Amino acid sequence: MNTTPAAEEPQERTVDLASLKVLAHPLRVQILERLSRHGAQTASSLAEVLGESSGATSYHLRQLAKHNFVREVAGKGTARERWWERPPGALNIPGRDLADDPAGREALRLVNREFEQLRGTALTDFMTHGIEELPAEWIGASSINTHHLHMTVEEMEESSRALEEATKRILAPYRADKRKPPENSRAVEVHLNSFPLVDGYRRDHS
Template sequence: MDEQTDGRSLPELREIDLDSLKGLAHPLRVRIVDVLSSHGSLTASGLAERLGESSGATSYHLRQLERHGFVREVTGKGTGRERWWERMPGGITISDRTITDTPTGRAASSLVLTQWEQNRSQLVLDFAQRGWDILPHEWTDPAVFSSSNLRLTAEQLAEVSGAIEQFLEDIVERFRGKDAPGARPVLIHFDAFPIVDGVATPTED
């Protein structure tokens, strides 16, 4: 399980342990990390407004995320009553099989991956439903949604995945730390498209 960040100049992926994984394994915490990744630093109130939650809830979960090393307070910004938060630099990964070989590790991994995918899926839907109506052609024309259906062995899948990850990393590296004028949040996940609303709003049950 890998999750990259917002395309700024970042260190290598962080290998997280089971305790950190359990600290992330809450739907709102995953959503907070996603929003900070897409839009940069925000206050608890700003996050609450975007996520449709109370500032008390976002404050609590920010403190938990800070404890486990996923977010940090922005130094020199805000006041004692208004703390600004940002995602810790670097992506995260779980490659230790002993974590996912345990019931607790599998449950935490499943929750985090499920919430990440729900967030991404909602952003795709936002673009599909509203993107062409509210964004100019210069943003909608480069958008790409691509999929391929293959029959592969496990070894071939590993080869394809590794090559795609390396290719994406080589391309993305050219743009890290370059917040050019006119830039807006863009999600690249084998699809590439401009984020319309910038936040994945959960669907009603």
């Protein structure tokens, strides 16, 4: 009899207003991002890397769990030292819908700002220190690209969706929920950005 558990299929989740308000705390965004990047952690290990007390990280983990942003790892840990993970699947935050509510708009600002700061810090750290601290083959395997274009909103929407679908297809075999990470693997972050330049919009409409 095969006792190997079936791989869990990632489920894309659309975040509602109530859940967004719960997520709208800097430490909660940091916890969620840490679990996304490095896998399951305990409140103590999160506290150590985030410079917080284990009581604080434990509290925020429980609040995140109430809205299914995180969950306990089944069969791992003890009553005193629980392990937490982020369920597989993308989070979809519908900014256009949530921005109609003043509280939603403020929560959206905070969550977006925290996520972007974390992404920016990771990229800056790589650009500043990667060449000194990473093996040459990892530097060579990396790719940082910027493309400057002029598009209509319809063209940008079409290209954004195509890029998103292609990225999901290309990266699917490497997801943690699909396989056990190889021993020689490292935590890797892939960014895909597609957005109109706000300063260009301001200039054209001034």
